[in-house]
Amino acid sequence: MSSTAFSTKDRILGAAEELFAQYGFAGTSLRQVTSHADVNIAAVNYHFGSKENLVNEVFRRRMDEMSARRMAMLEAAEREHPGELEPVLAAFVEPALAMAQDRQGGGAFIRVIARAYAEKNDSLRKFLSDQYGHVPREFARAIGQCLPELPREQLLWRLDFLAGALTYAMADFGMIKRPPGTTEATHRERAARELIRFAAAGFTS
Template sequence: MANGTHFSTKDRILGAAEELFAQHGFAGTSLRQVTSRADVNIAAVNYHFGSKENLVNEVFRRRMDEMSAQRMARLKLAQERHPGELEPILAAFVEPALAMAQDRHGGGAFVRVIARAYAEKNDGLRKFLSDHYGHVQRDFGRAIGACLPGLSKEELYWRLDFLGGALTYAMADFGLIKRPEGVTETAHRERGARELIRFAAAGFNS
């Protein structure tokens, strides 16, 4: 029973922080607001996270660990089943991110948190993300580079950057293409993934 309480308290704090960071940004959200939204006291936040910076990092870790693991598993499969093919590698990068964004349990809020991270230029968070998830980007860079040996490293990383921007935009659903009536969210997401993968493949191959 104690374990269940332990995890539910931590998850409540993370969920509340994610929603508030999405609405107000990192600088604009106080720990008092988080404790009020989560219905816990400040001691619980300090016990589980120690500081606001750690809380920000853990909001990202909660989503990014699973998404990164899915990406790496999909990348390994793509390389085994479709050696030398670019689009399966791009699918391994794109599809887990779009699935996470559509997650009904706060996926949309987390996408807004990512947008806040871009806007606020939080150096501590950037270091945390680079330290913990930079290897994912590098592994995909190597895999894509192996498919396109004529591409210089500089060109490759410019295009990876552009893919990341396009993917974040697609995750946020800011685009002109809205889900048509009668089309499920899953079907709409799958279509978006296919179009983005084709677009990215053309960009990498140009």
């Protein structure tokens, strides 16, 4: 693929991400996307084929990398710290917070995730389940090995609660703000550390 083709596709994805964050999936038209990206409708059709596929690709652009990093960290945690819960939780939490801090649109993507929760988009939910459902299943397995006495139903509830708390932390609109003079990386590391401790206490309670 040429750099021109890549930049056109990337511009469309970036524009779509911003607009989906602001107006939602149903509230954003392809005409708005083409205008924002400064491309014609033929370019959108060529690269994505449909609005539904464009929505999916906005997620794939962020989720592929985050999921791969989570799985790599999980593999390392199980190899280097067998039976230890906190390294497993770190593998779930840290890549997501890192993505949220990405200056290249990470903040907009967090709002897109919020839209996915708020809007009843069955095709998007199916896409996310098909593409990324293996990730929480692998973490449930790994946590279960760390906590063999924890009933599976309780484990899944607690993993859901962790995912919700993590999404909230990614959005960064809670009571804890980044202190003046503290870098984003340092603040993110502190947030990850506190969330991992909180989750570990919840899982082991």
